[in-house]
Amino acid sequence: MSRLIDLAIGAALLTGAVSHGYLYIHGYQHIPAIGPGFLALASGSATLAVLIALGGPWWLRVLAFVASLGALVAFGLSRTVGVLGFVERGWQPIPHAALSVVAEAVVVVLCVAALVPRVAGGSRS
Secondary structure (H helix, E strand, O other), rough: HHHHHHHHHHHHHHHHHHHHHHHOOOHHHHHHOHHHHHHHHHHHHHHHHHHHHHHOOOHHHHHHHHHHHHHHHHHHHOOOEHHHHHHHHOOOOOHHHHHHHHHHHHHHHHHHHHEEEEEHHOOOO
């Protein structure tokens, strides 16, 4: 079961990475501070996707959890108070806003599912 969860985490991370990479290439690269953030998230998520899908160490799932949760928080802030002066409205740009939110939420849930047994079992390896 953990192998299936790892593959699903990898797929969800890759989905978010492709979406953020697309947005970076198609205009977000020109937004100061935000553009580089999209590029870093896309690169980091793609790297984590491959490493987790290949069965990398447990702490990669912690990194994936933190990155995806951070992306969700940034999304929420960008729709409310803004992030470094950057504000979007609703689910724009379509379909990437919704696609990214779903992908990041799936990563968060699956990482919790992968890590809870480890914490509950007290494993230190």
